[in-house]
Amino acid sequence: MTAKVxxxxxxxxxxxxxxxxxxxxxxxxxxxxxxxxxCEAVSLWHGDADLAGVDAVVVPGGFSYGDYLxxxxxxxxxxxxxxxxxxxxxxxxxxxxxxxxxxxxEAGLLPGALVRNHKLHFVCRDQWLRVENxxxxxTTRYEHGAEILIPVKNGEGAxxxxxxxxxxxxxxxxxxxxxxxxxxxxxxxxxxANPNGSRRDIAGIxxxxxxxxxxxxxxxxxxxxxxxxxxxxxGMFLSALDALQGAPA
Amino acid sequence: MAKxxxxxxxxxxxxxxxxxxVARALPRLGxxxxxxxxxxxxxxxxxDDSVDDATLAKIxxxxxxxxxxxxxxxxRVSE
Numbered sequence: 001m002t003a004k005v006x007x008x009x010x011x012x013x014x015x016x017x018x019x020x021x022x023x024x025x026x027x028x029x030x031x032x033x034x035x036x037x038x039c040e041a042v043s044l045w046h047g048d049a050d051l052a053g054v055d056a057v058v059v060p061g062g063f064s065y066g067d068y069l070x071x072x073x074x075x076x077x078x079x080x081x082x083x084x085x086x087x088x089x090x091x092x093x094x095x096x097x098x099x100x101x102x103x104x105x106e107a108g109l110l111p112g113a114l115v116r117n118h119k120l121h122f123v124c125r126d127q128w129l130r131v132e133n134x135x136x137x138x139t140t141r142y143e144h145g146a147e148i149l150i151p152v153k154n155g156e157g158a159x160x161x162x163x164x165x166x167x168x169x170x171x172x173x174x175x176x177x178x179x180x181x182x183x184x185x186x187x188x189x190x191x192x193a194n195p196n197g198s199r200r201d202i203a204g205i206x207x208x209x210x211x212x213x214x215x216x217x218x219x220x221x222x223x224x225x226x227x228x229x230x231x232x233x234x235g236m237f238l239s240a241l242d243a244l245q246g247a248p249a
Numbered sequence: 250m251a252k253x254x255x256x257x258x259x260x261x262x263x264x265x266x267x268x269x270x271v272a273r274a275l276p277r278l279g280x281x282x283x284x285x286x287x288x289x290x291x292x293x294x295x296x297d298d299s300v301d302d303a304t305l306a307k308i309x310x311x312x313x314x315x316x317x318x319x320x321x322x323x324x325r326v327s328e
Contacts, residue, residue, distance in 0.1 A: 069312075069313070070315055073312070073315070077312075105317075106315065111317075112317060113315050113317040113318045115259075115263065115264075115318055116266050116267060117266070118264060118266055119266065120266050120267065120270055158264075160263060160317070160318055161317065162262075162317075197264065197266075
């Protein structure tokens with residue numbers, strides 16, 4: 001059986017092509033390495049209330065519906081998202097990248113919200129992240145505490161939640177990625193590593209099941225040293241394919 | 250038909266960098282004495298008389314605002 005990973009396209013989505021390419025790269029790596037079964041990327045259209053039989057979904061980055069109202073606020077009500085929310089609640093792995101993370105927060109699949117960067121600038125740079133949870137469906141390929149280099153590009157990427165929610169995320173080990181950098185020392189991150197004012201340097205989080213993950217940086221842009229700063233992002237897609245291959249058909 | 254106004258503002262504890270930028274610009278433009286600025290959104294809705302307050306609250310809370318970061322006020326205004 002061929003595992004299928006759906007990638008959603010909304011009006012204004014930018015990174016669906018790169019996300020699908022990342023899935024294909026990961027599938028190719030698996031095929032070359034062992035007797036793993038084939039995987040394919042499936043394009044999903046925002047207006048279709050149909051997941052086309054996919055086994056996992058990537059909600060990619062961009063500016064869905066022009067970021068009108070709030071980033072992700074209108075995309076969250078697109079017909080395809082109704083299906084994603086229902087499938088996610090039944091355990092289907094879902095990854096939200098950048099605008100996709102904003103959509104998942106608006107949809108209530110992940111807690112908190114993303115707001116305007118604290119210095120108002122759109123930030124576009126290569127960013128070091130520390131992997132803090134390696135048990136989610138999207139991060140099993142990483143070593144705990146690994147530092148990875150992934151591009152970040154956003155104007156509304158500051159992660160916000162109230163203090164009890166932040167405490168719960170920390171206590172339940174649901175912070176998946178944290179911003180780090182040269183200013184990181186002895187496990188303490190100084191302010192400069194954080195590109196957007198995110199609370200507690202949070203770059204990505206997971207739901208309680210570890211199946212739904214959202215992050216602001218772009219792993220799909222870091223899958224090949226030719227076109228990205230590293231291939232550190234590929235591990236997220238390999239992790240998901242591992243999870244799908246391991247799942248009962 | 251009735252006119253309904255929904256004002257959406259960032260919660261007090263949420264940093265409002267846009268409002269801060271406006272506040273910082275005012276002294277440069279020669280306007281002194283403005284201690285703080287908060288920036289939000291103002292919606293004007295033309296609604297049928299059949300739309301009740303509970304429905305308006307649902308619209309404001311479930312769509313026009315994000316309750317994680319924003320507060321809202323719904324007002325019916327007479328023409």
